[in-house]
Amino acid sequence: MKSGHRGSAVEKNESNNEPAVPAQARLLPIGVFDSGVGGLTVLRALRRQLPSEQFVYLGDTARLPYGTKSAHSVRRYSVQAAEVLVRRGIKCLIVACNTASSVALEDLRDRYAPLPVVGVIVPGSEAACQATRTGHIAVIATEGTIRGGAYQREIARRASTNVVRAQACSLFVALAEEGWTDGAIAEAVARRYLNELFEADPRIDTLLLGCTHFPVLIEPLRRVVPAGVSIVDSAWTTAAYVEQDLRDRGLARSSGAGAIDLLATDGAERFARVGSRFLGEEFGAEQVEIVDLKEIA
Amino acid sequence: MKSGHRGSAVEKNESNNEPAVPAQARLLPIGVFDSGVGGLTVLRALRRQLPSEQFVYLGDTARLPYGTKSAHSVRRYSVQAAEVLVRRGIKCLIVACNTASSVALEDLRDRYAPLPVVGVIVPGSEAACQATRTGHIAVIATEGTIRGGAYQREIARRASTNVVRAQACSLFVALAEEGWTDGAIAEAVARRYLNELFEADPRIDTLLLGCTHFPVLIEPLRRVVPAGVSIVDSAWTTAAYVEQDLRDRGLARSSGAGAIDLLATDGAERFARVGSRFLGEEFGAEQVEIVDLKEIA
Numbered sequence: 001m002k003s004g005h006r007g008s009a010v011e012k013n014e015s016n017n018e019p020a021v022p023a024q025a026r027l028l029p030i031g032v033f034d035s036g037v038g039g040l041t042v043l044r045a046l047r048r049q050l051p052s053e054q055f056v057y058l059g060d061t062a063r064l065p066y067g068t069k070s071a072h073s074v075r076r077y078s079v080q081a082a083e084v085l086v087r088r089g090i091k092c093l094i095v096a097c098n099t100a101s102s103v104a105l106e107d108l109r110d111r112y113a114p115l116p117v118v119g120v121i122v123p124g125s126e127a128a129c130q131a132t133r134t135g136h137i138a139v140i141a142t143e144g145t146i147r148g149g150a151y152q153r154e155i156a157r158r159a160s161t162n163v164v165r166a167q168a169c170s171l172f173v174a175l176a177e178e179g180w181t182d183g184a185i186a187e188a189v190a191r192r193y194l195n196e197l198f199e200a201d202p203r204i205d206t207l208l209l210g211c212t213h214f215p216v217l218i219e220p221l222r223r224v225v226p227a228g229v230s231i232v233d234s235a236w237t238t239a240a241y242v243e244q245d246l247r248d249r250g251l252a253r254s255s256g257a258g259a260i261d262l263l264a265t266d267g268a269e270r271f272a273r274v275g276s277r278f279l280g281e282e283f284g285a286e287q288v289e290i291v292d293l294k295e296i297a
Numbered sequence: 298m299k300s301g302h303r304g305s306a307v308e309k310n311e312s313n314n315e316p317a318v319p320a321q322a323r324l325l326p327i328g329v330f331d332s333g334v335g336g337l338t339v340l341r342a343l344r345r346q347l348p349s350e351q352f353v354y355l356g357d358t359a360r361l362p363y364g365t366k367s368a369h370s371v372r373r374y375s376v377q378a379a380e381v382l383v384r385r386g387i388k389c390l391i392v393a394c395n396t397a398s399s400v401a402l403e404d405l406r407d408r409y410a411p412l413p414v415v416g417v418i419v420p421g422s423e424a425a426c427q428a429t430r431t432g433h434i435a436v437i438a439t440e441g442t443i444r445g446g447a448y449q450r451e452i453a454r455r456a457s458t459n460v461v462r463a464q465a466c467s468l469f470v471a472l473a474e475e476g477w478t479d480g481a482i483a484e485a486v487a488r489r490y491l492n493e494l495f496e497a498d499p500r501i502d503t504l505l506l507g508c509t510h511f512p513v514l515i516e517p518l519r520r521v522v523p524a525g526v527s528i529v530d531s532a533w534t535t536a537a538y539v540e541q542d543l544r545d546r547g548l549a550r551s552s553g554a555g556a557i558d559l560l561a562t563d564g565a566e567r568f569a570r571v572g573s574r575f576l577g578e579e580f581g582a583e584q585v586e587i588v589d590l591k592e593i594a
Binding site: 061062063064068069070073143170171173174175177178180184185188189192266267270 | 358359360361365366367370440467468470471472474475477481482485486489563564567
């Protein structure tokens with residue numbers, strides 16, 4: 001919904017109760033940042049949820065994975081990555097990386113206010129709390145995310161009676177990147193990680209996927225979790241959250257082409273090959289722009 | 298064998314034909330550099346082979362893995378890591394990382410000559426060429442090492458009649474770091490990667506482990522490779538090569554305590570926990586010194 005007043009910096013949208021925002025802001029792309037290709041599952045969900053929006057995605061492939069790195073390093077990397085997106089002009093920033101969401105979100109909000117900065121921890125935790133009936137929730141993620149404890153804290157904050165069990169599933173990342181997302185090996189790995197979890201607490205009725213790599217393993221996960229357990233995918237819950245947030249802020253586009261710019265910090269060929277599986281559509285290395293975050297102060 | 302002449306800068310070793318070298322140089326530690334914990338399998342082999350030597354090991358855990366990064370990035374990281382070790386004073390530099398060995402060795406030799414710089418590619422390739430009778434050799438490594446083609450070139454250079462088949466085995470790294478180094482899953486993964494290789498060329502009689510993580514998977518690998526196939530481990534062949542090289546240069550210590558200094562660029566706790574399995578002995582996070590390579594020009 002474009003403003004007819006070219007001279008007006010602020011568009012007054014009189015057709016509904018959306019706040020008045022600059023028309024230019026509404027037309028800007030949504031920035032999505034991740035440590036690598038995993039966040040492309042979040043981008044995939046965002047595109048389905050918001051088909052009119054444009055996106056610019058940055059995967060910090062030169063420094064992945066964040067999951068095994070210190071909070072200090074992850075904060076520094078996150079600010080550098082966000083800076084690239086902010087300089088290109090974005091209307092909101094999605095931190096698709098769980099590790100970065102758990103340690104860098106406040107830093108990014110402080111630095112770029114009033115830009116909306118959305119992580120994956122809060123939407124995922126909210127959805128898990130809504131899904132559970134027993135109050136017993138299992139979270140699976142990388143070692144770094146689990147150790148950081150952000151999902152555990154967010155879930156506990158919503159209902160202190162909730163029981164959260166957390167399990168690091170490092171091999172899922174390797175399986176997802178290798179493309180071994182179904183078959184006997186993926187199922188055996190899932191069984192090894194999850195059996196112990198569900199045996200320890202048979203009342204668990206909700207499994208929260210706390211890593212952007214894990215949605216591509218949904219088939220073996222479904223076969224392994226006990227019947228009646230809901231699987232909550234933070235990619236989809238984040239996309240739904242962003243849609244609502246953009247509407248509330250009057251920043252949602254009502255029409256558009258839905259183009260994507262893909263940026264990475266290293267290895268365009270591998271980013272395209274592995275990333276195509278995560279995005280759910282093929283793209284080539286020539287569509288990936290390489291940027292150098294070392295030059296960012 | 299220490300010199301009795303305190304005033305003499307150069308020790309003349311008259312008991313054999315070793316070249317004359319400064320006594321101080323002989324007493325310096327051996328520097329070992331890797332992208333993370335994997336190189337600790339090389340350090341383990343070096344300690345067994347050279348029990349009198351002192352070692353300083355640097356794992357660039359802040360930026361691992363190198364295997365998925367571009368040659369340009371790996372060269373830059375390697376020089377920064379080497380610089381830290383060289384400034385501390387070392388008598389030779391072992392590049393335990395296969396990816397760095399395959400792309401950064403010449404840069405490091407040019408920069409630090411006459412310091413001996415030893416990679417893992419040449420010793421591993423030589424040992425594989427000595428082990429094969431059929432001339433058919435299989436190399437398994439990370440995606441980056443295989444794509445770089447250094448092992449394939451080194452083996453072909455030694456005998457152009459050799460047939461080399463290369464297979465990236467990315468999941469082995471995750472299995473090794475998770476400690477799932479034996480049992481049904483490790484064996485199934487090994488079978489999936491290797492069966493195709495040996496079916497494609499039944500004349501393969503030598504399997505070269507071209508990644509420092511892989512030696513800890515020796516048991517499942519032994520169960521999966523066909524009978525009569527030699528497994529060549531570049532950690533042990535590199536240690537044997539270094540021992541001979543130090544003797545040739547008159548740099549080998551004849552007695553000593555064999556102390557180790559352990560440095561990492563991030564995550565001392567994880568480095569100690571995962572690294573203990575690779576080194577083959579327990580060490581704690583408090584024994585790991587964290588260094589910042591960003592400060593290195």
